[in-house]
Amino acid sequence: MELVPEPAEYEGPATVTLGEDSFSVRVRLRGHRQPIDGVYRWYGRIDPHPALNRAAGNRKKRVRLHTPEGVAEAQLGDRDFWGRLRVTGHSTPPFRVATAAATEERTAG
Template sequence: MAPEQVLSPAADGRPHEHDDEGYTGPATLTVDGTSVEVRVRLLSQTEPHDGQVHWFGRVDREAELSALLGGKAADVLVVTPRGRAEGRVGDVDLWDRYRLTGVGIPPFPLDEPPAPDTD
């Protein structure tokens, strides 16, 4: 399914997007009281093994975040224009992008589940 563009653009002029399963756009990550403006790409899914929503993705390369974390994992508050959630950053890839994960309500709205079929 194609992403649905949200009307307000990011500070860099790029729109943020929301689709059935995720969010791509601007976010503020707060680690130990220090806030960093970043761009994230996040997805979510309900895991059958525990019945909870797990959200996950990557933070685009951001020098300020890299300097703050120094390659280490940390608990983080994630705030997007559409929501907020506590998560964890860590697992830096070869392109200096941090993995971002959380369990529970993600920092972006979820679509309503389909209505049950009626006969």
């Protein structure tokens, strides 16, 4: 039986860098590897932040997302009903991801 890593998640503090400006925010992120192309895709929401909302406007924006676990390029997207901005990225996420080997060690021990 092949072991597949569990989907990774991160919830906590982060910094969004948009142009020259940085914003301290709280995020909820998760991700998974796409089986067809093998690319890791991650996504989530940024809690409402008035200054970031003003800076982002109503168009998609490229940003850098920093968490205590890593840094990644991302894209800001739509706002939901609660004012949370969507954030998406691909490849290496700004949070730790368990590998298949780590999953195997956990289940064997």
